Amino acid sequence: MTTPFRWGLIGPGRIAHRFAQGLQHQGCGVLQAVASRNVQRASEFAEQYQAPRYYDNYAELLADDEIDGIYIATPHNFHFDTAKACLEAGKPVLCEKPLTVSAAQTETLIELAQRNNTFLMEALWTRMLPVYQQVRKWLNAELIGDVRLVQSNFGFCIDRDPNDRLLNPDLAGGVLLDMGVYNLSMSDWVFGRGPENAQATGLVGNTGVDELMAVNLDFGDQQYGQFVCNFVSKTENHLTIYGSKGHIKVEQMFWDTTQASVVVGEQQVDHFDQPFAASGFEYQTMEAERCIRQGLLESPQIPHQTTLRTMKVMDQLRQQLGLID
Incomplete structure (x- = not known):
């Protein structure tokens, strides 16, 4: 019998509930641990979804040997630093959209994932529905x-x-x-x-x-x-x-x-x-689990270059409105 895939979750906010609810589908893995700088929020989320443990910092989650992959659900501006830390620790990453807030940041994460031989995927769940x-x-x-x-x-x-x-x-x-x-x-x-x-x-x-x-x-x-x-x-x-x-x-x-x-x-x-079989997030979760188990660095459904080219277009559009230089 295959051991259930064990997820760590960073950022137990609103969207993270959809992810955790998706894990209730029998085709998905389990929530193993929750990390948040707000320990009460981490504790309550872990209790709600029967996660065995929780952390009040990300470093302990990254050091947890019983984590097979990490789902990042923090606000956009924290995605880059959080995903970077995960990849540097050799932890596969499923990160909420947008993966980062600039094409330059996205390129850095893709290069890091490839260099560290670690899976990285933008959680743009709609494509999997x-x-x-x-x-x-x-x-x-x-x-x-x-x-x-x-x-x-x-x-x-x-x-x-x-x-x-x-x-x-x-x-x-x-x-x-x-x-x-x-x-x-x-x-x-x-x-x-x-x-x-x-x-x-x-x-x-x-x-x-x-x-x-x-x-x-x-x-x-x-x-x-x-x-x-x-x-x-x-x-x-x-x-x-x-x-x-x-x-x-x-x-x-x-x-x-x-x-x-x-x-x-x-x-x-x-x-x-x-x-939906559960919350709707289960389809992207199962795809990430499949890719990680097979040793892939990216999903063919949302490959790195697709995420990067979308980010490049968003850079252009935001620049046209004077939002970035």
């Missing part, structure tokens, strides 16, 4: 003909707390890094490559972060992408792929959905609706 596996089958079957355009929205009105990480530039706040990364990455997923050109307009709020961004993407070969991400308005958060014969609509919330349909001409010809 069953609904997108079905969408890929529809695309491969050319049901909608030649794909020409991908459009998506990701928008909500958020609480106007300037100290919240979403609006705080010191915590790598801003809508593109937090939400727009899904729009951009899934457009890349559809075409299987990054855009040749990307142009952004948008709103930079009084705290100095992007609160709305409207983006046009040119993928070449007469293929395009458009998306809007924002903190100021609730939008219809679909993703639609338009082709020469019809379209595929991934229902809202497109990054966290179980439903999609394909329309040819004016007629719906297929529909997909499959509940």
Whole structure:
């Protein structure tokens, strides 16, 4: 019998609950330990999800020989240093999106992972969802003909707390890094490559972060992408792929959905609706576990170069709005 994969978790915040709930799926490993600089938070999280131990610092977790991989769920601005420490300790890493806050940081982590022969993966869980596996089958079957355009929205009105990480530039706040990364990455997923050109307009709020961004993407070969991400308005958060014969609509919330349909001409010809096995995070977790057990350094589903090219585009878009030099 195969020994369950043992996860260490750094940053027991909101999103970490989805990860821990995903581990309840029988195809996943177990939560072995939790680390947080807030010992009460670490203790409570460990108790809630039956983790045998918890730590009030990351060094002890990294020194734990009974940890097979580490999931990082800290705010964006801490991803680089935390992932770097894990890789230097030889611990495989599954790190929440965005992997870092700049392409330069991403390149450094990729080089470190390769040099230390240690697995590294951005936890962009949407790419692993069953609904997108079905969408890929529809695309491969050319049901909608030649794909020409991908459009998506990701928008909500958020609480106007300037100290919240979403609006705080010191915590790598801003809508593109937090939400727009899904729009951009899934457009890349559809075409299987990054855009040749990307142009952004948008709103930079009084705290100095992007609160709305409207983006046009040119993928070449007469293929395009458009998306809007924002903190100021609730939008219809679909993703639609338009082709020469019809379209595929991934229902809202497109990054966290179980439903999609394909329309040819004016007629719906297929529909997909499959509940998650657990929280939805289990699919990326199982992929990471599979890769680590096989000794891979990256997942073929989210390879290093895909993460890097998405980060390079986000650098460009943020630069166009004057957010970075």
